[in-house]
Amino acid sequence: MNQQASALVTAADISRLAGVTRATVSNWRRRHPDFPAPAGGTDASPTYDVDAVRAWLSARGQLPEDTPADELRTALRTHPGDGEPALHLLPALLAAAWLDWKEREALPELRDDALLRWARSATADEADDVPGIEGPTYNADAVGPLRALVRCVAADGAEAAMDVLAERLLEDTGGTGTYRTPHPLADLMARLLTDSTGAFPVSVLDPACGTGSLLAAAASAGATALRGQDILVAQAAQAAVRLRLSTPEAVISVRTGDSLRSDAFKGLTTDAVLCNPPYGARDWGHEDLAYDQRWAYGVPPKGEPELAWVQHSLAHLAPGGRAVLLMPPAVAERTAGRRIRAQLVRDGALRAVVSLPQGAATPLHIGLHLWVLERPNPQAEAPGTVLLVDAAASENRDFDWAAIDDTVLSAWRHYRADRDGFTGTPGIAGAVPITDLLTEAVDLTPARHIRTASRQALRPALLARQASELYGQLHRAAQDLTDLSTEGDWPPADDRPLDWRTATIADLLRGGALSLLRTAPAGRRTRSGEPLPQPETDLGGRPTLTATDVVQNRPASGTTADLPTDAPLPLIQGSDVLLTETLRVGHSVVARVVEPDETGCFLGPHLLLFRPDQRRLDPWFLAGFLAAEQNVNAAATGTSIVRVDPRRLRVPLLPLAEQQRYGAAFRRLHELRTAAHRADQAAEDVTRLLSTGLTGGALLPHGHGSA
Known part of the structure; x- marks a missing residue:
């Protein structure tokens, strides 16, 4: 150097x-x-x-x-x-x-x-x-x-x-266009590999592994042999190191190079493949690979590189092995790829297509697809249907990954358990006969096949009762919102905004005005793979408050599996201030004071806990200023993952009485935001159900049949 x-x-x-x-x-x-x-x-x-x-x-x-x-x-x-x-x-x-x-x-x-x-x-x-x-x-x-x-x-x-x-x-490396697969999406893709007994594949390959997020998700789900390849040395090196840090007990092999042109694992048969391949790369080797043995379903056209990755993944699977790939939606309908799509459907290699809402992964303005593939087993009967799931149809403004997971995994689990008897969910999921897909266009876009709800699946009396219950929830939520929004008179400052003297969190920590706690991610082990010694903290069945719980303002949902095994575990106390450590795409960090029922919970990873000396700092005042957009932007670090450096955050130096006035205002804003979220969700639920009932013929408009 x-x-x-x-x-x-x-x-x-x-x-x-x-x-x-x-x-x-x-x-x-x-x-x-x-x-x-x-x-x-x-x-x-x-x-x-x-x-x-x-x-x-x-x-x-x-x-x-x-x-x-x-x-x-x-x-x-x-x-x-x-x-x-x-x-x-x-x-x-x-x-x-x-x-x-x-x-x-x-x-x-x-x-x-x-x-x-x-x-x-x-x-x-x-x-x-x-x-x-x-x-x-x-x-x-x-x-x-x-x-x-x-x-x-x-x-x-x-x-x-x-x-x-x-x-x-x-x-x-000038890493434009290199993006990590978001953790919730990587976890969903990994869980689609689980078999009907709940067992997870032992060996998993990612031929375009990037920094290893998909392989890390596979390791968390139970894979013990992880193989990856990436064309960028910096990406492959990161993947190898990140995987060894999180799962040192696994067998890990990461290589560099172009997987399509120079496969580092040529001849390898693996249990499963996870892949988020590069999109739209026309220079993928079409001319050099025209006679490649991997193209069992047809030579991919130059403009269909994603279908080359599909066949590359299938070529590495053992019979019955499964692959999950993240694909741009155009692959499901482009004219140039229809023959290969038809052959994948006809041979039973394509098992499911799932459409995701916009924002699930980069590029954020496109609703991407998940393709679930299986290497056909010559001894097994070819399936007669393909599962199509339109997870984008249940999208809401808050992008609820828990709801998306439930929609996709529930449909996949029930379809896999009984392909012939699977009835699906009207407008969301259905088992489409391959004869319906093998049209001239071979269009595999889920919305074009299952958006129309089945009349036989709708029960008029049940929908009417559900609509009445949802209207009641909407009325109560709207009343709460109205009660909280009566105070709209916020006096202006003088001619210019107030200019306070501020201190950094690092300054306040040194002065003893507060303390800062955090929890490392779970899963850390010794180099030999042995678990590290358990901490002295009594686990006692306590729940863990996760970052998702804080963002969605819901009760603690985590378990001790979310916690590390080699360090003291912080317990949440009353008046603690919580701040999410990482920024979600398109969202701001969230800061709030703990709720009474959260006292005694474990603090989950990716959360920062500030414990103020209440003789010097008001908790809600602290929470409000910590989450200020300009404050967070100045303290944010990172590129692919944006993390808040808490010591750089600044807080105004105000008398305690003045802090308490601001704290009361911030607390009211938090309550207003929470009530608005409940009302918005209730309105979304009732309008979706009524729309389904009206368009499916199960419900009638107001005044129908009256004089």
Whole structure:
């Protein structure tokens, strides 16, 4: 590693460094002649000398104390232009992760020569497990990044350090178009692999694994042999490290290269395949692979790369093995692919197509499809139907993954248990005979086959009674909303918005005004695969409050399976303030004070718990300002996963009486938002049911038959 004299940082880096928005950095550049001049970059995207920026910020009191993650980012910035430093730190990250907490705490304090000796010795074996790395050498120039890395691992955990390395790797590989499969979607895809007895496949392959989210979901569901390949070295390396951090007991093999052109697992037969293939890549090797033996269902046209991935996945399955692929919806209807679709349906290889709501995964403006495929078993009778599920038909504004999971998995479970007797759900799911699909177009879009509800499936009397009950719920919810929305007179401030003196959470922690607690994700084990010692905390059957519970404002639904096994487990107390640590796509972070029935629950992963000294901080005041959009934006880090750095959040310094006035306002806004959500959900439920009843002939309009 060749270290340069000083790092270059962008405006975005400066905003993170100072804990302000990018707009504030732009204002500083315009209004302050002494702001450091650009040292590189372009006119549109200049870069600045980090030492000059730090000196400028420090002189104005705008430089918060560095977190270990910040130190690691700065250390990586001393090697601009390529991802080699971050890539070569991955074996050291794995080695540090296998240490117990006492050894991790001691590691950053080693002398330079001792730290280098540890790195060379500890990473000798780890490097073989990280694709794209051939024996990293750690010389004197590597001390700074190494020390920053082990300090970050000791303070924030290996996953947090991995996220910082991932940011740098994404920048250096120009990772446009590389996206992780969202965790809820990855979990849903994995659960579609479960067989009728509830058993999960032992071995799973992902031929376009990215950073490994689908393989991680398979491991969580029970797979013990995980194989992946990705064309980007940085992605494959991340996948290997993330999988080893989360499931070190599994057999893991991750390779680099183009799976279609140069299959690293050629000849491998696996139990299952999970894949989110690249979309619309016309240069996938059509000319070179025209006579490939994998095209058992037809040579994929140049404009149908997704059908090449479908057949690649089927070729790796054992007879009866299953694959789940995330596909763009056009694959179900494009003219060029109709012959291959017809053959997949005719041979029984395509078992189900599920349409998802918009926003389920990138690209967010398209409702993607899940294709469930099985390698035909020559000894078994070919199925006569294909399951089609329109999960987008039950979409609501809050994008309820629990409801989507229930819709999809319930339909798949009942269909698999009794294909011939499966009646489906009107307008949502149905078993469509293959003769109905083998038309000239071979259109497999679920909505075009099952949106029309079956008249025989509708029961008029039952629908009328359900409609009456839902109307009652809507009336009560609307009354609650009306009662809470009577106070609409909010006086303005003076001519300008108030400008408070603020303190960072890091400052308040040092001053003892509050404490910060969090829980690491579950599943951490030793390198040998043995579970780590159980904590001394008495589990006692307590529920776990999850991040999803906080977002949806529902009772604690988690279990001890959501918790780690090697650390004390925080218990929630009254007046604690909860903040979601990661940002969901299209949503804001959520902050609120715990409800009375949540006291005594375990704190789940991906939640931050602030415990204020109530003699100095009002809880609802704290919650309101912590979740402020401009506050969160200034404290957000990460690219593929956006995480809030709690120590950078700022809170106004106000007298307690003034805090309590703001706290009462924030609490009322929380109650108003909750009531609005209940009313919105009730209106959605009643209108959907009435629409189904009216269009299906089970319900009559008001006044029907009257004079």
